Structure formats: structure tokens, C-alpha cells
Amino acid sequence: MNDRDEGTAAGTQTLADLQHWTWVLGKAQQMMLEHGIHTMGDFPPSDWEKMNVPGWGDPGDFVRASADFWSDTMKLWQRFLDPATPDTRGERPEHARDKRFRAPQWREEPLFDFIRQSYFLIADHMLKGVDALPGMDSRQKERIRFATKSFVDAMSPTNFAATNPQVIERIVETRGENLLKGLQNMLSDLSKGQLTQSATDAFRLGENIAATPGKVVHRTPLYELIQYAPTTETVAKTPLIIFPPWINRFYILDLSPEKSFIKWAVDQGISVFVVSWKSADASIAGIGWDGYVEKGQIDAIDTVRALLKVDSVNVIGYCVAGTALAATLAVLAARGEAAKVASATFFTAQVDFAQAGDLSLFVDDEQLAVIESLNTDGYLDGRFMAATFNLLRGRDLIWNYVTNNYLLGEDYAPFDLLYWNADVTNLPGQWHLDYLRDLYRDNMLVRPGAMKIAGERIDLTTIKTPAYVQAGREDHIAPAESVWKMTEHLSGPIRFVLAGSGHIAGVVNPPAARKYQYWTNPESTESLTAFMDGAKEHPGSWWPDWREWIAGFSGGEVKANGARMPGSGRRKTLGDAPGSYVRQR
Template identity: 40%
Template sequence: MTTNETEAGEKMERLNANLAKVEALSLKLADVMSRHKPLRNELNSPEPEVFLNAASAYWQGMLDNPGKVLENQLDLWSKSVKGFVDAQNMMLKGQFAAPQDDTPTDRRFSHPLWKSHPYFNLLKQQYMRNAQAIQTAVSELEGLAPKDKQRIDYFSQQIIDMMSPTNFLGTNPEALERAVETEGQSLVDGLENLISDLDANNGELLVKLADESAFEIGGNIATAPGKVVYRCRMYELLQFSPSTETVYETPLVIFPPWINKYYILDLKEQNSLIRWAVAQGYTVFVVSWVNPDRSLADVGLDDYIEEGFLDAIAQVKEITAQPQVNVVGYCIAGTTMHLTLSLMKQRGDESVKSATFFTTLTDFGDQGEFTPFLQDDFIDGIDEEIEEEGVLRSFIMQRTFSFLRSNDLIYTPAIKSYMMGEAPPAFDLLFWNGDGSGLPGKMAHQYLRDLCQSNKFVGEGLELCGETLKISDVDIPTCSVTCETDHIARWKDCYHGYQQTKSRSKTFIVSQSGHIAGIVNPPSKKKYGHYTNSKLSLSADEWMEEATFHEGSWWPRWDTWLSKKSGKQVEARVPGTVTHPAICDAPGEYVRKKALK
């Protein structure tokens, strides 16, 4: 027996051994799945009537204009048959090559075999033809309500994305090559990754996006030095240690969103907005929200306002002996900060000198990409979920956000982890993204029904804390920072809401990039620029047409704006006082608590 034959035999033995491991792991996978408690149907798909209406519209279109429908079908058939014939002709000519390929560039099909191998190329071209046929059929549907049309478009695209040949081992050349190269070890590793993810989420499939073992909260992320100086059932108040000899007299209080943890603003030293603000001479306080369990099921927006925002502002005023503070609200905390400012206006409370909003929606008239999830059937399902669980569990929201970018946040990571057997990357942003928080049941219901669906804050007003809150009550100096490619809080929608405040001093900024990268954009990176325009009476499109583009981060521009509202310089403040002694080091305890599964 030759050396090559011996090596080939050993490789086959290793391959067979790994395939046997795959069979054993399959039994373990079945055991994990047997413990899976499926989500209620309302959270997985729209009510059947949506699809029935779409089917009725399609058939009505066929009756009204059968020629057009048949033309589309014949075009698909023709291209399909032609693609098959072209591939056959190449084989008959003795050429093991793909025929001409005019399909558009798609990074899912970047592996060379998708272009050169006749089998894989035929699969790719046929998939793209089918996808185009579905998209055309949906785009030509008539007689549907706009929201139903948008939902059909969304769910049809989900089917298209799911059925990509890249998502299946037998039709993914890169995964098959890896299996052969590793003698099946990649399949073993991939199946172990799949079982681990399912086991960690009670049988629910959430692809782990980051290597969790690479990060430690308070160790190599969330490391800005400071102290917890106050704690209540709603939040811990962090006061960060100064890095300058003097500071502005007016303190800065940052309210992060409670859907995720505050340390998105303190991932590492190089991109920490908290550290940067401290270095500019601000006394920085940050609210670290509690990760709610079922005992907080009855906590509503009014509790977040009274026990969260107003209480934190009062504590900071007492700690610093200052009559006013400057505040920042990020995403949902920015929305709630608007509600708080409306309430403070009606109560005659002037504790806030200025407010800055990061990616903040207040006008929900256009629900954008969230339209499919903000209709009654889905919200009814969420109401049932929170009635049973007491909270809106984090993984439900994480799954929803992921499906808005399913190829990037679901299928591509799943392919790498489960089919290629790769470990998730050590990426701090993705680690933070997976470290979510649930929402108290009452608060989630109010936010979805009263704000997102009914849009009461910019309409007749929202009844909270014994008052009717309206955006027109907000009249203090404000700055709104939005992000150009943000798909969660689209900048144009943020702009429409911001226009409806009555502040006489308003600054509006559009940063390049998205919901996170556009905000966490330190000047040292010199990466993303930003747009400004003082004419806030223009439409959003007109505003952008006339806007001035500036290279680099918006942080220094904000510093110039904020410093003018922060008073004189005083001696730097050490965290804590006699009345508010330090409880523990930052980042505190609440930030370490994991969300309910």
C-alpha cells in the first residue's frame, strides 16, 4: 500500500468517526428540542387573514389582467429552462464550467464555486430567478391596504432569504469544502455550537454572535472608574471619577435605553463616550437600569418617569448641590425623557437646563420597518405573552431586531457557526448586543399601544402621572443627534417628531452610519462625518439637501453646544457624598444581571 493510499485511508477513518459523532450529537439535539416551549403562533407570523387577503388580491389581479400574470410566469419558465439548457450545453461540450451569469452581485454567493461550478451556479441563478418572480408578484398586488402590502412584502422577503441555497449544507459549496478539509470535524463543531445555543435559550434558536468568554463586565468592558452612589428598585446611579482638576458646575445625567445595558457608551477606553465626556470636564452620572423580573410586571411608563428620571435628577441635584442638570436620553430613554420634560413643564419644575436626544423617536406616524410587528395580531400576542410571563422577554425583542437584518444577523452567523463550525468572534459590540434586558409587562404594553400604535404623544396627548403629556410642552434648549442609516429610529422620523417641540433653541445633527456606530463615533477614529442645518422648518428631504457636511465625529460639536449650558468651572467632584456614600465600584450590580429566558 502506498503512502498516499495510507493517508487516504486514515482520512476516511477520521471522516467516518466524525460522522458517527454527528449521529450521536443528533440524538442530543433531539433531546434539547424536546424541552423546547414554542412561542405562541401570534409572535411567529401574522394572522391568516393577511395571507388570505394577499391571495385574493393575486387571483383578482389574474382575473382582471390574466395576460400580465401569465407573462410574468412565462418569463420565469423561459429563464429557468434556458438556464438549465445552457448548463447542459456546457457539459455536452465537455466543459466543466458554468454558463454566462448575469445575476447581480450578492455577498452571500462570494465563494468562487458559485460562479464557476455548473451545479452550484445553476442553483444560484435559479434561486435568484425565483426570488425576482416572488418580488415582482408582490409588488404588483393591488387592492391591499398599505400596511397589509408592507407586511406581505416583508414576510415574502423573509421566505426568500430563508430559502437561499447558502443556508443548506447540501447546497453550500463552502461548507461542503470545509467538511471535506476537516474530515467532518467542522460538522461536529457546528452541531455542538447549535446544541449549545439551543440549550442556552430553552430550545429557542438564537445564534450566538460573540464569544462571551472573551469579555468581563468591569474587567475589559465597562471599565470607566466610578462609584454607585444610589440604588433603588428601578436603577443604580453611577457617578464617574473626574480626570480633570476642575469641572463644569452643571452635572450631566445620561439615561441609556433599558432594552440594553448602559455600557454601549463604555465598551472600551478608545470609544467610551463616558470617558470622553469626563475628559472634557463634565461631572458624568449614568443611570444603570435594573433588568426586570416578574416582580416588576406592574411597572409602567409612569414609574420610569417618577421613580427613574425624576428621582435620578433629584439625586444628582442633591449630590452636586446644583439647582439644574443637563440630561441625555438615548433611544427609548430619549422618548421617555420627552414625556418627562412635558410633565416637568406642567408641574413648573425647571430642574433640567438642557436635553440631548440620541436616536429618539416621538412621532410614530410612520412605523417604518417595524410595521409588520406593530399591528394588532402581533401586539395581541405580546399582550398574552406579558400576561403570562410578567415581562416581555429579551430574546423576543432580540429576535425581532435580528429579522430586520436576517441575512446579516441570523443566516450568515448561523452558517459560520453551525455549518462551518467556527467559534463566534470576540467582538465587544456584538457581546453587548446579546446582553439584553427584558421590559416590564405594563411598560411594554403602554409603549406599544399608546406610543407606537396610537401615537398619542404627538396627537391628543398621553395620560401619565396625572397629566396629559404632549410634545408641544417641551420648550427647553435641546439637541437631537440622529443617524443616517439607522433602521430602528430613522432620522427622518426623528426629525418629524423633533420639529413638533416648542423649544426656541434647537440643534439637529445627522451622523453618518447607524443606530450604534453613528453615536459611538469617537473623534480619534476619524471615521464618520455628520450633517448640520439650522433651518428646522424644512421638510426632511429639504433639510438634508441644504445641510452642511462636516468631516469627523459630532462629539466635539456637541461639546461646544453643551459647554455653553454647563456654567462655570468648579473643583472636580469625587464620587459620593456624606448623604450619598459610595455603595460599590462602577459598573455596579444591576448591569451584571442577565435577562429572563
């Protein structure tokens, strides 16, 4: 019998604990209520009326708005004090599958079961209260809801040693050494200004990550162009250029060999090139739309065309690089050079930012001023953007590691995706601000003629290039509804595919993994809802579907020799893949 069982059998200790925690929880609820009342007093009556929030103009409204909360609270207390009291509400499915509370102690031990249910009760009512706020536009309400949800996630009892049964047991088992190890982990993270999510010494660029064989065949102050060595005797005549997002390292598409989209595409008989963007420093501080379109994407397209002596290329744009790719296609169309691109594939990319998701909540004049103040020598430290993206999924990407690595003192597990996630890049400051203003705030890209890039007025409706548009059903960065809007602005033939999972896992899903699913619909539909109503679900990865589609733009087959073999043509190479820019910090 362990110590916990002995305490339960003794009876008196259990009663003392019950009395203590009853007082603590009751006091906590009292403090929350008192805080709410005092907060009301901080606003003059005129402000209450302007905000039109229940209870801030009429104390009676506060009482009525609290009735459901206190009713549910009393029912929970009754079940805790008398376990025979039936639970008429039942547990909500999202609560039952919440990974934070999967340890059996959260349900088997009455005290922690009470703490868990109390947390869910308070969290649900806080979010319900936001939804009920009148007199606010939808954007304002979404910002309040996001802040409330972030607060709710931060205040989870799993995040505190005194209310997490696993942490308490670990303290007993290790005699507190887990807290010392956790403190060491926390101090290390504070010193580098970034949360650690994976073992930092488990991966080596060019060896077990970003290891697909290739050569750097072109270098500019903005990017390196990597050409990968073919693995088949013949390859598609039309090569493929991949434009990854410049806010991350390119090797999200070249993780471990089993997950690498680049390796898979090479093995499919495609001549693959990828752009590796330079992490910003003072030398490229002034670069903007013109730079990333003209000196970045168009320069890479022309370089590959000249190197392989082909008329056109296929291109992929991932996330923000897909947004820029749409601008590039519009520039080429305006110049009468659209034929340089045979097909365009968009991975979770947006052009219409009217429904751009939670990230748009961070974009207003005040937030932009803060970002501008963070610019150092004309560029923005990549750790700022990393923290922002982590905050969008704080429960999984922040608090999960606070619990495991700070409280439990766990060792960091090796995970290539999280290693990549922490490998941040700096951003040109003015370019980042322009991107946020022009797109997230003002949504200019979809207004014909509103933007001038590389000397051309941008009109997405002039783009007739065949397009493959992939979205993620659970994408929190580029929501599927927002990605869908691309189909409403481009004029060429479009194949839209909705993949299971989110912004990363929905893209990096090799067929061998046999994970998730994707949906297609051959019919022309006017909305994502209509698309799903008639869609067919396919198990596994969408990559083979894309391979079948892009085969129609392959231009036939050629032997994989000469310039198709990096280092064998007349052009000198500049080193092995993954190149030097990916290593710069």
C-alpha cells in the same frame, strides 16, 4: 492539483455533475410553480376576489405575471449552458456587493455561479411581485414584503451545506468534523434559547467592558445611578445624565475603553451620570409610564441636582429612553419645572411613530395578544425582544451565524458589541404592551392631551428645552425620517444631525476610529429631504460636534473635587461601577 481541479479536467465527472444539478434545479423550479398553483386552490373564488391578487381571480393573470420571471430564467439557463451568451441584464450593484457571496467560488465555478444567480433572480421577482400587488393598503403590503424578504434571506443557498461551496470544502478538509462542531454550537444555543454571536468568555464586566471607573451613588427598585470619576482638574458645572434604553444594558455607551462614549465624555471634562435600569422581575411587574418618567427619569434628575447642588442638568435619552425623555420634559413643562433640564440630547429616538419602520409591522392586536401570553409573573423574557431585533436584520444577525458557526463550525469571535447585544434584559410586561399600543399602534404621544403621565396631560409642543437630535442614516429600528419628525413637535431650538451608519454604529462612533460621517444644515428646513439637499457632509464622528454644542449649556467650570468625586461627598456609595443591576439576569 486539488480534487476539484481533477474533476474538472476529467470531463465526464463534470458532465455528470452538470446533468445532475440541471435536473435538481429544473425540478426545484417545477416544484415552486406547482406549489403556487396548489396554493391558489386552497382559497375559494370569493377570497381570490377579495384579495385582488393577480392570478388568484383569473388563471390568465398568473401566466402574465409569470412571464418576466420565466423569460429571465430562460436567459439564465442559456448563459449557463452556453457561457458565450451575453448577459444583457448585467449584475445589479447590490448583488455584486452582497457579503454572503464574496467567496470566489460563487463566481469562478459555473455551477455555484448558476446557483447564486438563480437565487437572486427568484428573490428579485418575489419582491417585485409583492410591490405589484393591487388592492392592499401600504401597511399590509409592507408586512407581506417584510415576510417575503425574511423568507428570501432564510432560503439563501449560503445557509445550506449542499449549496454552499465553502461548507462543502470545509467538510472535505475536516472530514466532517466541522458539522459536529456546528451541531454542538447549535445544541448549545437551543439549550439556552438564544443565538450566540460572540465568544461569551471574552468579556468581563468592570474589567474589559463597562470598565470606566465610577461608583453607584443611588439605588431604587427601578434603577441604579452611577457617577463616574472625573479625569480632569475642572469639570462643567452642569452635569450630564444619560438615560439608556431599558431594553438593553446601559454599557452600550461604555464598551471597550476605545469605544466608550461615557469615558470620552468624562475625558472631555463633563460630570457624567448614567442610569442602569433593573432587568424586570415580579417586583416591578406593575410599573408603567408613570414609573419610568416619575420614579425613573425625574427622580434621577432631582437626585443629581441635590447631590451636586446645581439648579439644572443636561440629559441624554437613547432610543426608547429618548421617547420617555420627551414625555418627562413635557411633564416638567406642565409643572413649571422645565428649568431643571438645561438641554436634552436624543440619540436615535422617536416621538412620532407614523413612520416607525419595520418594527411597527410587529404591532397589531394579534401580535400584542401573543406578547401578552408570553408574560411570566408580569414580565417579558428579554430573549423575545432580542429575537425580534435580530429578525429586523436577519441576514446579518441570524443567518450569518448559522452559516459560520453551525455549518462551517467556526469559533465565536470576541466582539464587544455583539456580546452586549446578547446580554438581554427582561421587560415589565404591562409597560411593554402599553408602550407598543400607545406609540407604535396608536401614536398618542404627539396628540396634545391624549396621554396623561405622572398626573399631567402630555403636550410636546410645550417643550422649549434646547435639543440636539441625532439620527442614523441607515437606522432600521428608528428610521431617520421618523426621528426627524421630532423637530416638528418640539418648540425649542433644535440642532439636527444625521450620522452615517445605523442604530448602534451610528451612535457608538468614537472620533479616534475615523469612521463614517455626519451631516449638518444650519438652515431651517421642513423635511429631511430638504435638510439633506442643503446639508454639509463632515468626515468622522459627530461626537465633537455635540461637545461643542453642549458646551453652551455647561454653566461654567468648577473644580473636580468634593461631591464631584464619587465617594468623597456626604452621600455614601453603594459599590463600584458598573453596579449590581447590570449583572442581574
